[in-house]
Amino acid sequence: MLRLDLSNLDSRRIGSQGIDLEQALRAHKKRLEAARDALWGRKGDPAEFLGWIDVPEDTQTLRKVLRYREANAWVEDLVVLGIGGSALGAQAVNAALGKGPVRLHFVDNVEPEPILELLRSLEPRKTLVNVISKSGSTAETMAAFLAFRRWLEEALGQDWKRHVVVTTDPARGILRPYAQAEGLPAFEVPPAVGGRFSVTCPVGTLPLAFVGVDLEALLAGCRKANETAQAQVEANLPAQSALVHHLLSQKGKSVNVFMPYSTRLRYLPDWFVQLHDESLGKAIDREGKVVHTGTTAVRAIGTTDQHAQVQLFREGPHDKLITFVRLEKPTEDLKIPAVAGLEALDYLFGRSFFELLDAEAKATAHALAKAHQPNFAFVLERLDAYTLGWLMQHLMWQTAFLGELWNINAFDQPGVELGKEYTYALMGRRGYEKLAAELKAEGVE
């Protein structure tokens, strides 16, 4: 179960910084319905990159993933080589729900020391490498693959092939033909699913199958989010949270703090930051007009960041919308014991850690509201696969709705290309000689 707690956005509570949600829903009903119908209507067109809506229905692929996991019971360490959308979703779900027995490692940077440290800690015979790249061309992932493939081959000879599994586009890029030529097992990233929307396809499900996540439940939660995204505006949770973002951005809230009260959800903000920022930070709208849309998502974790960032959230610039994720029930709880001689702490004696966590979440949200800082919460009944799947698919929908409201393409990322090309030029890639010369003339070499 997932619900929205919008009480700290209410203009009756926080004044002009807030909104009257009921009135806003009425006023924007037509627009939200048009957005909803446009998204559902375009779903079948691969060029629209809305394939993530239907992926949770694909039980056949899930079965294939689960069969692969069963056939590879020897794996003790699974190394994911992937970056951005090819790593962040699985990383977030693993931290929240992964229970082993396999140890999952993510290589999503090219800093040599951590890669060497990981390589030195692994036993090649017990290690499976999952190289994940939709494009099959991302420099960081490919560099890591070259290194891990060599490491496996040096240790295992021709048997290295049993230790690599590829996840990539069914046709495009260099990984697919390479997997075919070498006879490597390979899973697909559906062409109409962008990386940051891919956690429910084998990009996410394959690594998560090795750490015992209930994938059936995760996908069922995603389907529940789809159901709400189809509903009338009054029951359409993604349309509502998107509207909140839209209206608050119009009130100058250009920063979007995403703050789960959960250490288990510590990587969810990283996943959300990519989803939100890459999708919505756009220079040009669908009509070709210069717009520079976007709000900047910021990571925070409660209670930890109460002691680091909340001072700014409360008293700093009024440029923020704060999104909390709160749990209603713990999976397990721990009593705080009474200790003689420390009676000053008797307000804690006999209470539980979850009670304290919950009190801090509510207290902080209320204290922010008192300072007229708008905030709202996704309230999860508990942290399980179904609810997390629901939340993640909800956030994908929220992003898609915002793309519609802002009339931008939420599914491309043209702004990251030039940096990649400069990298190729600096690395001396064939075909980039002219750009390298330009960079040199500009003092970059």
Ligand SMILES: O=P(O)(O)OC[C@H]1O[C@H](O)[C@H](O)[C@@H](O)[C@@H]1O
């Ligand atoms: O899966 P890949 O093609 O390797 O892409 C990995 C990531 O890199 C790119 O630069 C994009 O900005 C991201 O949206 C993408 O998730």
